[in-house]
Every structure is written in structure tokens, then in C-alpha cells.
Amino acid sequence: xxxxEVRRARIMALTSGKGGVGKTFLSANLAAALxxxxxxxxxxxxxxxxxxLDVVLNLHPKITLHDVFTGKVHLEDAILPAPGxxxxxxAGSGLVEYSRLxxxxxxxxxxxxxxxxxxxxxxLLDTGAGISDVVLYAVSLADDVLVLATPEPTSMTDAYATxxxxxxxxxxxxxxxxxxxxxxIGEGKVIRNQLQLVVDKxxxxxxxxxxxxxxxxxxxxxxxxxxxxxAVQKRQLLAQMLPGxxxxxxxxxxxxxxxx
Amino acid sequence: xxxxxxxxPTDEPTRxxxxxxxxxxxxxxxxxxxxxxxxxVVWMQAVIDxxxxxxxxxxxxxxxxxxQFETALASEIDRVARAGEPALVLMIDIDHFKKVNxxxxxxxxxxxxxxxxxxxxxxxxxxxxVARVGGEEFAMILPNCPPSFGLTVAERVRTKVQSRAVxxxxxxxxxVTVSIGGAFAPQWVRSSAPLWIERADQQLYRxxxxxxxxxxxxxxxxxxxxxxxxxxxxxxxxxxxxx
Numbered sequence: 001x002x003x004x005e006v007r008r009a010r011i012m013a014l015t016s017g018k019g020g021v022g023k024t025f026l027s028a029n030l031a032a033a034l035x036x037x038x039x040x041x042x043x044x045x046x047x048x049x050x051x052x053l054d055v056v057l058n059l060h061p062k063i064t065l066h067d068v069f070t071g072k073v074h075l076e077d078a079i080l081p082a083p084g085x086x087x088x089x090x091a092g093s094g095l096v097e098y099s100r101l102x103x104x105x106x107x108x109x110x111x112x113x114x115x116x117x118x119x120x121x122x123x124l125l126d127t128g129a130g131i132s133d134v135v136l137y138a139v140s141l142a143d144d145v146l147v148l149a150t151p152e153p154t155s156m157t158d159a160y161a162t163x164x165x166x167x168x169x170x171x172x173x174x175x176x177x178x179x180x181x182x183x184x185i186g187e188g189k190v191i192r193n194q195l196q197l198v199v200d201k202x203x204x205x206x207x208x209x210x211x212x213x214x215x216x217x218x219x220x221x222x223x224x225x226x227x228x229x230x231a232v233q234k235r236q237l238l239a240q241m242l243p244g245x246x247x248x249x250x251x252x253x254x255x256x257x258x259x260x
Numbered sequence: 261x262x263x264x265x266x267x268x269p270t271d272e273p274t275r276x277x278x279x280x281x282x283x284x285x286x287x288x289x290x291x292x293x294x295x296x297x298x299x300x301v302v303w304m305q306a307v308i309d310x311x312x313x314x315x316x317x318x319x320x321x322x323x324x325x326x327x328q329f330e331t332a333l334a335s336e337i338d339r340v341a342r343a344g345e346p347a348l349v350l351m352i353d354i355d356h357f358k359k360v361n362x363x364x365x366x367x368x369x370x371x372x373x374x375x376x377x378x379x380x381x382x383x384x385x386x387x388x389x390v391a392r393v394g395g396e397e398f399a400m401i402l403p404n405c406p407p408s409f410g411l412t413v414a415e416r417v418r419t420k421v422q423s424r425a426v427x428x429x430x431x432x433x434x435x436v437t438v439s440i441g442g443a444f445a446p447q448w449v450r451s452s453a454p455l456w457i458e459r460a461d462q463q464l465y466r467x468x469x470x471x472x473x474x475x476x477x478x479x480x481x482x483x484x485x486x487x488x489x490x491x492x493x494x495x496x497x498x499x500x501x502x503x
Contacts, residue, residue, distance in 0.1 A: 019342045129342050131484075153494060160493060161484040198492045 009042070009120040011113065012176075012258070013142035017158025019129025021150045022180045025232060026222070026251070027126040028056050032084025032237050033255035039121040041086035042079070044113070046125040046138040053126055054090050057082050058235035065091045069108050075115060084237045087120075106137060113141055122259070131158075131165055139166060146176040146219070149195075151187055160195055167203050167214040177216045178254060181224040188221025220254035222247050278307070285310050288319075318392040320370060321377035329391035332401055333453045339403065340445040347445045348405040348477075350414055351460045352380065355437045355472040357396035368428035372436055375426035383417045398438075399457075407444055414440045414475035422473065437473035439464060444478065 014030075016023045031041045045053040045065070054061055061080060067073045082088045089112070116123060125142055127135045139145050145166060149159035159177075166172040177195070179188035196216050204213045222228075225247035231238040238248045285292065290310045295303050316328035324332070333349070340347050354360075354376060361369040373396065380390045380398055389401040405413060418440055425433040441464025445456060459478055467476040485493075 132341070156493060157485050157490060160489065164484060194493060198489055201492060202486075202489050 007121075008117045009040075009123045010144065011117065011123045011125065011142045012144040012146055013046070013125040013127055013139040014146045014148060015127045015135060015139055015162055016129065016148040016155070017131060017160075017162040018149075018152075018155045021148055021152075021155050022222075022228070023129075023148050024053050024056050024126055025228065025238075026148055026178065026180065027124050028053065028082070028084070029238050029248070029251045030255055030258075031082070031086040031088075031122075031124055032239055033252045034122055034259055035085035036239070036252075037255055037259050039259050040119070041122045041124065042089060042116060042120045043082070043086060043124045043126055044089045044116075045091040046109070046127045046134070053088060056232060056235065057088065057237075059088065059090065061090045065089060065112075068112070069105070075112060079116075083240065089116075105134070109138070110141065131162055136165065136169065140170055144174075144176060145172060146178060147216075148178050148180055149191065150181040151179065151183065151191060152181075156191060156195070160198060163195065163199060163214065163216065164203050164206075167199070168206050171207075171211075173212055173214050175214060175216055176219045178219060179221045182221045183224055185221060185223065188218055192216055192218040219257045220250055222250040222254075281307060281311060285314065288314055290314060318377075321374055321392050323377050323381065323398070324389055324391035326391065326393045329389060329393055329399055329401070330453060332389040332391075333456065336401055336403055337445065337453060337456065345404050346406050348400075348402040348410050348413070348442055349445070349456055349460045350400040350402070350417065350440050350442045350475075351393075351457070351464045352398040352400065352417065352438050352440050353464055353468070354396040355439055355468075357436070360434060360436065364428055364432075364434065368434070371428050372426050372434060375424055376421055376436065376438065379421045379424045380417065383413075383420050399460075405444075410442060410444065410477050411475065414442050414477060418473065418475050439467035439472045440475035441465065441467050442475065442477040 014023050014027050027043050031043045034041045043053065053059075059080060059082065061078075063073050063078045065078060068075050068078045079087050079089050113123065125138050127138045129135075147159050147162055149155045163175055166175065177188075177192050179191050182188050199214055199216065204211075207213075223246045225245055227238060227242040227245040228247045231241045234241060238245065238251065242248060282292075285307070290313070292306050292310060293303060298306075316324060316331075318325040336347055339345070354372070357369065357372070360372050373392070376398070377390075377392060380400070384390050384400065384402075387403055389399075391399050393399045400417070402413060418438055421436065421438045423435075425435060427433050441460050441462065443456060443459035443463060463476040463478050467474045470476065
């Protein structure tokens with residue numbers, strides 16, 4: 001680590017297409033795993049309007065991004081310490097009105113990220129379900145994008161749709177893939193290969209001539225593990241409640257890939 | 261009413277001025293449990309529930325009113341954004357309603373509104389919302405309505421109204437038609453209520469402009485993922501490696 005140059009957090013957006021595949025679960029637990037590796041991590045709840053990071057982390061915020069947007073509080077006051085040793089910036093459900101991406105919302109998000117980037121090593125953007133303009137904008141602010149899917153056909157289809165939109169509209173050439181709820185280790189690789197096959201056949205022809213093919217990198221597969229449900233229900237981090245369970249180890253392995 | 265004269269010391273609500281509310285409920289035909297037969301809190305809850313119910317209804321037709329419609333639309337938008345299920349909004353306007361009023365009088369006009377409301381109510385499923393949102397304008401929210409069914413549903417509504425005779429006086433019937441405009445919520449995208457209604461309204465204008473008594477639906481945007489792409493995603497034998 002050099003102290004002379006201004007360091008800036010690596011910003012990674014987590015997105016999935018379909019909702020309910022474990023995006024917020026992964027954001028929180030991955031942040032904790034990165035923090036455990038000594039990194040300074042902020043999770044920004046970019047699921048404007050349908051935020052539930054607070055539910056997963058059992059936080060009861062009085063101040064949210066909403067208050068920052070409306071100028072009621074300083075950005076600093078809205079950043080909360082989370083149980084896993086990382087920071088969170090919660091959207092708050094009052095943000096429904098921002099779910100249309102106005103220039104003001106764009107400007108506010110950009111400003112917030114620019115302000116916070118020098119203070120952290122990693123900023124995770126927990127985006128909303130779907131491929132709305134807010135989600136696409138949040139992803140466009142990120143250096144890296146992590147697409148989360150499960151082996152369920154609807155999830156795979158939506159993950160593919162997300163990858164297609166990001167490749168064609170945002171010229172993403174590298175996307176990370178995590179497959180959640182796999183029945184057995186190895187299933188993630190099959191899904192990654194299958195998605196890549198369809199990307200090569202159907203997305204590549206849509207790209208400008210000479211453009212390189214988008215590449216999906218499988219950075220982890222999280223096994224279907226009853227511990228996850230238990231932790232989510234108890235609103236606790238998996239690594240704190242049931243350390244060593246298969247899903248917790250899988251999340252740690254992902255953190256090790258992101259922050260070697 | 262005896263609301264002020266009861267002396268049960270635990271009966272806090274007796275100090276409230278309930279007479280106007282109770283009168284309103286009596287007028288609208290809402291029944292409350294016998295006050296002496298249930299606990300005060302139970303009775304009070306029944307009053308509140310009845311008032312809520314009353315404030316969500318259109319006084320003339322008994323359908324949901326505009327307020328209730330907006331609440332239902334907002335929650336449907338959240339559901340669609342999260343679950344990605346298709347949902348359809350229909351805006352329904354009675355054709356040449358002014359002519360009914362001008363020819364037969366306003367009380368006949370009221371009967372026509374009630375008749376149309378009844379016809380619309382008969383078209384819906386329990387989870388649907390049908391509301392009177394303006395003078396002669398109605399709206400429907402149809403959750404989980406696939407795009408391929410949209411026009412069939414709208415046409416069913418249209419023909420139901422068309423074939424309904426409204427008796428406006430003994431021996432006198434009128435028939436009215438409606439124009440319908442519809443738009444689906446964009447899947448996965450969190451829309452806003454004004455935008456969604458605006459898209460349906462545009463189709464309603466189109467139906468009016470094309471001659472009324474018809475249903476026009478916005479063409480759903482082409483799916484991001486074609487059948488061919490899905491075929492390749494799931495159709496090959498790669499998954500058999502796992503079995």
C-alpha cells in the first residue's frame with residue numbers, strides 16, 4: 001500500500017435481474033468477509049425504494065440516504081457501522097420517490113460515491129431487483145459488476161438479460177458471476193459455461209465490429225445451505241452466527257478472490 | 261346516539277365525538293356490532309374499519325375510489341418490480357356520456373354510471389381492483405395478467421358493458437359503450453403510478469380517436485431474451501452432466 005498517492009475504493013455493483021436470489025444476503029456477508037480480511041468496506045444500498053439491507057443486518061436506522069438527498073443531514077451522519085465490521089449507507093424506504101432516475105438522483109449518487117471512494121478499499125453497491133434505469137445507473141458507477149444467479153431457470157434468464165444489457169448498453173467486457181443456492185459444487189461452472197455459450201452466440205453479434213467478447217468469470221458458487229435461511233431469519237451475519245458452514249466458507253472464498 | 265351518555269370508566273372512546281361518524285356509517289348502510297355485546301376496543305375497531313372501508317369507496321357506484329386505486333396501484337408497482345410478474349392497467353371511459361345526461365337527465369346519468377360499474381365489477385377476479393377514478397372514467401388493475409391475455413380481457417370488459425341494458429325509468433332502457441386503453445407494467449422495472457396511468461391513457465385516447473367502443477393496448481416491448489436464446493440456455497444437454 002502506497003501512502004503517497006490518493007487511493008480510491010474499488011466499486012463493485014451486485015446485481016441479479018430477478019429479485020429474491022440472495023443479493024442483499026451476499027452484499028452483507030461478502031462485506032463482512034472482506035472486512036475480516038482487513039479491508040475497509042462500505043455497502044451502499046442502491047436498491048432505492050425497496051431497501052432491505054437494514055432487515056438483513058437488523059439495523060434500525062433513523063437516518064438514511066433519503067435524508068441526505070433532501071439535505072436534512074450530512075452524509076457522514078448517515079453512514080452506520082454494521083455488525084460485521086463494515087459500514088453501510090442505507091437508502092430507507094422513503095426513497096420510493098427516487099425510483100425514477102431524475103438528473104438530481106444521478107448527481108446525488110455520483111457525488112456521494114465520489115466523496116466516499118477515498119475512504120474505503122471496497123464499496124459494494126447493492127442494487128435493486130430488475131433492470132431499471134436506477135439499477136443500470138448504479139452499475140454504470142461501478143468498476144466491477146457481480147451478477148448473482150441461482151440455478152433456477154427464471155433467475156438464469158434474468159441474469160442473462162442483465163448481462164446482455166450491460167454488454168450492449170454499457171460495453172461491459174468482463175462480468176463476475178456468483179451462482180447462489182447450488183445443489184452441488186460444479187453446478188455453478190456448468191451455469192457459467194451455459195451463459196457464456198449464449199452470450200457468445202447471441203450477444204457478441206450485437207456488439208460493434210471488432211469488439212472483444214464479454215467474458216463471464218465465475219468467482220464463486222454458494223451451496224444451498226439451510227444455515228443461510230436461519231441466519232437471515234435471525235437477522236445475523238452467517239459468519240458470526242454459523243461460522244464454518246458451507247455457505248459461509250463459500251462467501252469467504254469469494255472475498256479471497258476479490259481481495260487476494 | 262348514546263355515545264356520550266355511557267358511563268363505563270374503561271370505555272375511553274365515550275369521550276370522543278362519535279355521532280357524525282356513526283351517522284355517516286348508518287347512512288351508508290354499514291352495520292356495526294352491538295355496542296353492548298362486545299368489548300369497547302372491539303367495537304371501536306369496527307367503527308374505524310368501517311370508516312376506512314367507507315373512505316376507500318366511491319359513494320355512487322360502490323367501487324373503489326380514486327384514493328384506493330392509487331394505493332392499490334402503488335403496491336402493484338412494488339410487487340411487479342420485485343417479482344417481475346406481468347400486470348395490466350385499463351383505463352375505461354364511457355362514450356358520449358354527456359349525451360346521456362343531456363338527453364335523459366343527471367339521475368339517468370347516475371343510473372348509467374351504476375350500471376357500468378356493476379358490469380365492470382362482474383368482469384374482475386377477486387385480486388383485481390376496479391375503481392371509479394373520475395366522472396365517467398373507470399380504471400382496472402389486473403395483477404398477474406400475461407400480455408397474451410390482455411386484449412381478450414379488455415374486449416370482454418368492453419362487450420360486457422355494451423350488452424348491458426340500463427333501466428333509467430320504467431320501460432326505458434339505455435345502452436352505452438366504453439372505450440378502453442391499457443398498458444402493462446414494464447417487467448422488473450419499477451415504474452411510477454403517473455407514468456403507468458399516462459401510458460394507459462394514451463391508449464385510451466387512441467381508442468377514442470379510432471372511433472370509440474373499442475379497446476387499444478400498448479404493444480408490449482419485445483422481450484430481452486428471445487425463445488432461441490432461452491432454447492440455447494436450457495435446451496442443450498449440458499445440464500445432463502449434472503444428473
